[in-house]
Amino acid sequence: MSYDDLWEYPPDADIARHGEFRLTVVDRPFPQGDGDLPAHDPARAREFAASFGTVDAVVEESGRIEAVERMPFATRADLDLIGVGCWGAVTEVNDPALVATGGALPLAEQADALAARFPGAVVIGSARIDHPVSYRAHVIHHPDGVRLFAAGWSGEGDWDRDGRVRDVVEAFGIGPGDLARKSIELDDEPGDFAWDGLVRLALGRTAPLPRAGRTLSVFRVRRTEAIAGDLEDTWIGEPDGFADDGAF
Numbered sequence: 001m002s003y004d005d006l007w008e009y010p011p012d013a014d015i016a017r018h019g020e021f022r023l024t025v026v027d028r029p030f031p032q033g034d035g036d037l038p039a040h041d042p043a044r045a046r047e048f049a050a051s052f053g054t055v056d057a058v059v060e061e062s063g064r065i066e067a068v069e070r071m072p073f074a075t076r077a078d079l080d081l082i083g084v085g086c087w088g089a090v091t092e093v094n095d096p097a098l099v100a101t102g103g104a105l106p107l108a109e110q111a112d113a114l115a116a117r118f119p120g121a122v123v124i125g126s127a128r129i130d131h132p133v134s135y136r137a138h139v140i141h142h143p144d145g146v147r148l149f150a151a152g153w154s155g156e157g158d159w160d161r162d163g164r165v166r167d168v169v170e171a172f173g174i175g176p177g178d179l180a181r182k183s184i185e186l187d188d189e190p191g192d193f194a195w196d197g198l199v200r201l202a203l204g205r206t207a208p209l210p211r212a213g214r215t216l217s218v219f220r221v222r223r224t225e226a227i228a229g230d231l232e233d234t235w236i237g238e239p240d241g242f243a244d245d246g247a248f
Contacts, residue, residue: 006228011077015235018073021098023107023125025091025114028143030122030206037087040064040215045084045091049219053110054097055082056222063218067092067211071218079231080223083216090207094216097227099127100234101135105160108149111139119143122206126199129234138195140202146171150190159190168198172205 004011031037042061050058059080065071067085071094072078083094098107107127115123123141128134137151146167152159165186169179179186182197223231 003222006223006225007076008229008232009076009236011075013076013236015074015076015078016237017129017131017235019096019099019127019129019235021094021096021107021127023093023095023098023110023114023123023139024203024207025118025121025123026203026206027089027091027118027121029089031089031209037090037209037214039087040217041086042217044086045217046219048086048091048093049082049084049217049221052082052084052093052095053113054095054106054223054227056224056227059220059222061217062220064215065218067214067216069216076232076236079228079235080220081218082221083218085214085216087209087214090209092216096235097223097231098125099129099135099137100230101129102230102233104230105137105149105151106230107137107139107151108162111141111149115141115147122202124199124203124206126196136195138199140168140199142168142171142202144171150193150195152190154191156191157189161190165193165198168202172202174198174201174205 046058049055071081071083079096085092098110100106107125111123111125120143125139127137134154136154140148148163148168150159150161178201182194182201184194184197
């Protein structure tokens, strides 16, 4: 059986949706400024990609991009691309397999695995896929044991939740002024909460670094059959809860 036989759609099938997907590991000692980080290490990035939980094997490094650029993301073949940046204590992975709308929680699963693998590190990530209503997932791990995960449809009340926002605020030393600048109201309902702002504040407390000027390696990888199915269901097929006309 060829690798393409794992997939229902051909490599040139169009991706139907847009989104973002990023998971960052910040190991100790936490960097305090841009000068504290070395340049991208492509060899270590390849090792990280090969060991990442959504990857069966790395096929090749297909290029390098600036960390603020988007990877190619137009066809089914692009679902085999992941970006990895390794800058000293900071490792970032961009992978469309981090988001799923069919009941799986891959962002939480991969963050939990990285937190176990790097027990002294902060692990922070967000993933989003755009439909008429956006589906979002967010995760924050602090090495002192605080963990927060939230995922669901924007504006809706039925979110998957684990952990407390107030514990994250305390663990990362986030003050009232910081919350106000990001329009974060601690008592907001999950579907209306400013999760992106909280993620940025937590990451800024441990790695206050600009991504501009930093490099990611883009790898073409092989997926397992299960991951391939989840990717197609999420990015090409019709998600659970939506009719064929896109109505919720």
